[in-house]
Amino acid sequence: MSSLSHTVSDSLVITRRNLIKVKRVPDLIVFATLSPIMFVLLFRYVFGGAINLPDGITYAEFLLPGIFAQTVVFGSTTTGASIAEDLQKGLIDRFRSLPMSRAAVLIGRTVADLGLNAISIVVMALTGLVVGWRITSSVPEAIGGFLLLLLFAFAVSWMMALVGLLVRTPEVVNNASFIVIFPLTFVANTFVPLESFPSVLRTFAEWNPVSSVVQAARELFGNQPASAPVPDAWALQNPVLYTVIWAAVILAVFVPLAVRAYLKTSTR
Amino acid sequence: MSTAATGGNAVVVEGLVKRFGDFTALDGVDLTVPEGTVLGLLGPNGAGKTTVVRILSTLLQADGGRATVAGLDVATQAAQVRGVIGLTGQYAAVDEYLTGEENLEMVGRLYRLGKKEARTRATALLDRFDLSEAARRPAKTYSGGMRRRLDIAASLIARPRVLFLDEPTTGLDPRSRLGMWEFIADLVSDGTTILLTTQYLEEADRLADAMVVIDRGKVIARGTADELKAQVGGERLELTAGSVEGLVRAAELLRPLALEEPRRDAQTRRLTLPVTGGAATLADALRRLEGSGVEVLDVGLRRPDLDDVFLTLTGRSAEDAEPGLENQETPR
Secondary structure, three states: OOHHHHHHHHHHHHHHHHHHHHHHOHHHHHHHHHHHHHHHHHHHHHHHHHOOOOOOOOHHHHHHHHHHHHHHHHHHHHHHHHHHHHHHOOHHHHHHOOOOOOOHHHHHHHHHHHHHHHHHHHHHHHHHHHOOOOOOOOHHHHHHHHHHHHHHHHHHHHHHHHHHHHHOOHHHHHHHHHHHHHHHHHOOOOOOOHHHOOHHHHHHHHHOHHHHHHHHHHHHHOOOOOOOOOOOOHHHHOHHHHHHHHHHHHHHHHHHHHHHHHHHOOOO | OOHHHHOOEEEEEEEEEEEEOOEEEEEEEEEEEEOOOEEEEEOOOOOOHHHHHHHHOOOOOOOEEEEEEOOEEOOOOHHHHHHHEEEEOOOOOOOOOOEHHHHHHHHHHHOOOOHHHHHHHHHHHHHHOOOOOOOOOEHHHOOHHHHHHHHHHHHHOOOOOEEEEEOOOOOOOHHHHHHHHHHHHHHHHOOOEEEEEEOOHHHHHHHOOEEEEEEOOEEEEEEOHHHHHHHHOOEEEEEEEOOHHHHHHHHHHHHHHOOOOOEEEOOOOEEEEEEOOOHHHHHHHHHHHOOOOOOEEEEEEEOOOHHHHHHHHHOOOOOOOOOOHHHHOOOO
């Protein structure tokens, strides 16, 4: 077998192992999907009435792409905590002592977390349909929207993999990532239109990749009314391209860094 | 490459050095493990035992010296080394959400065994390590002893030529420890080459053909258990007093007989003196205690055990050595 097919088969073994955990601990998936459901309901019914939107769009339509993006980005943080947990329990040592592919543990982890994020999206989309969200574009565009969300989440997973390998304590990984991810997903067009932001924050939000993911999803799902102006920032005028560039850059930087950290790490 | 090139030694370590910042964990360690034998690597916490194992199992890179496993250089042929070794770390590295069977099959697959082969060997190993009944249960439900057994089974699935057992019984209750010894003794009779680290001298005495004692990153003694005991020499006179005052008094009375400063343990009220002269010395000791008012619960002579060897060599007992680097950094 070539080294590529080794990598693929080892990664599949690890992906399967990670998904078995989800099967054995169903609470994981229950809580992972309950919180986005809660977010959809809270924002839709508590804040929905207070947020000014351009004509021709309901808050449910505006909100859902934002919730999708926020949830998958948060979902990706589990990659870091899970890797830190494996490190703590000595499993990474075991894997590193085996004649297996050097990237398979990280690929298996990020792919399994991609699967979890896909499940979350399905649950959220169903909840969204119940509260009035609709896809008004074409099927290929809608599929493109979901794939773009997952691509971005996959890239964030690799970033979190490196954090998990360096921070090494699951609880700390969680807390540390909250501090970064919360502002990143809130200082964006996720829940409110950017027009309401003060200027400095607004510039940040316009170039924040989370905003471009959300903007791209709105356009691909047909949740962006023609009457509403899109901010002039290039990032939001070309949200799909800007998001793909971000994902590619994150992957190009963090895949090699994470693999390197994996090869050097050990439980000690 | 075969071990013929290394003179029939499955493991050869020469002048191994490892530093962590300013701390020198290994300071020129040499050792060999002949094919088909068990080497006991002894030392207190922080002595560097685990660091040796981590370098030999390619988890860490040495800063100096060289090491070969099955004739393969651990630094330049790390990938091939991983194919011929099995590693059981200080704590059971099993996935607790997977069943015993799934754990073994996963490791087997990652050793590049076919699906069917991995399953067949997993079943056989579960049977051998008394885990058949628990095979379909998540490892989360296993006791400490069962997890260790599963961990060792996992490291055996590819039939490694060299097995590293890093403190395989640390944290186990005495009964599970005895059981584990039987399983390890069984492996030895199969001809597996084993490097075993332990801080339990009794464990090394029972399982190892030869021993290397390290302390603070240096080898301080080597040989068989008998050779090490002979190095210490003499006998040990042991006395248990009825009270702590009696213990102190007895130590004063008997000090002239001792080769070294007597050891007092207030908790067990036990006094240990290295002596020579056998029964005559014992009789002398009893005479000195007569009429002193010291209540003696028991008294006797014995040959030095490995604990005494350790104490003599390092000035510390093996099991209550001060916590060192390895201990602090080991998650529990």
